[in-house]
Amino acid sequence: MEFKEAKNKFVQTWGALGSQWGINKTMAQIHALLMVSNEPVSMEDIMEELQISRGNASMNLRGLMDWGIVYKEYKAGERKEFFTAEKDLDELAVKISRERSKREIKPTLKILKEVSTIEAKDSAEEKHFVDQTTKLYDFVLKADNMLDKMTEFNENWLGKLIIKMMK
């Protein structure tokens, strides 16, 4: 396989994976493209390589920057903006975790707390509901805290974690 083909295959695959995880295809593709680029890429180049419109590129780049995993860069003497991706994978994982926690997990926890603390009357049905949502709350809270812990490990937490798990 030659370089261009491999690069394209990677970008497509990353895009498809993104879709399956609730990230829009183009956003994932742009991210993939920037991840494997050794130097900052302009919006023009992104549009060209992925065959997408200016508006699309602009919006998805903004989205990626909101996630904190793509940065804007300026080149001396150039008016255009360039973009780079976070390339450290541990850092990338930490940022994505943090952001998903903030956007999705925390609000869900809030609701779980609410619904699990209704007064359970005496019916088995209601008791089971309270019991199950309480368990779910505890579980999600624990999982979310684990993500927080990961950020403390910081350097290569995944490797360290696996070593601990082996023991």
Add this chain to the structure above:
Amino acid sequence: MEFKEAKNKFVQTWGALGSQWGINKTMAQIHALLMVSNEPVSMEDIMEELQISRGNASMNLRGLMDWGIVYKEYKAGERKEFFTAEKDLDELAVKISRERSKREIKPTLKILKEVSTIEAKDSAEEKHFVDQTTKLYDFVLKADNMLDKMTEFNENWLGKLIIKMMK
């Protein structure tokens, strides 16, 4: 908040969360409904509670069974089929992890292997591509193996894991 309201809120929230994670809303809602039901639920009841068509219910129940997190049950003397959800949350997490690994991670690893092993010529661009995709391969492989390990812990791995992480 009264029971019916809480239940509805939970089902809606779980459905919305599903969407954000690439699981279709109805599938997530059915799962939520079954999780908090203390006894098996018929397709009729699911249709009624979620206000969805028979076809929709049928297809999404099938999907949930393919994930291995919803089971069919038969009640003595009843012709209808009933459904229950996996309610043990550790077990649920393990099953979802296993299935996502099989369906999404493993195929992605295969592609990453392919594209990271092209002959890198001498250009910095190509070298960076090979380097970055190799790192990505290693990272995803490690993360995937961690999921496997979780299944070995089996009983309350999340709690144990957090304790280990604290140390």
Add this chain to the structure above:
DNA sequence: AATAAGTTTCAATTATTTTTGAAAGTTTAA
């Protein structure tokens, strides 16, 4: 302060995904 270079926004369009509903298929019981 006018112009040029570049970016963002958003209503309209297009593509994708989900849902419906009725026909076809299955299974059980008489």
Add this chain to the structure above:
DNA sequence: TTAAACTTTCAAAAATAATTGAAACTTATT
């Protein structure tokens, strides 16, 4: 073996999400 009870399938319709493109906006240059 027929009919009734129930489930599955899938083409068409509806709902949702992504994309375009051109006008509005911003910033830098002359």
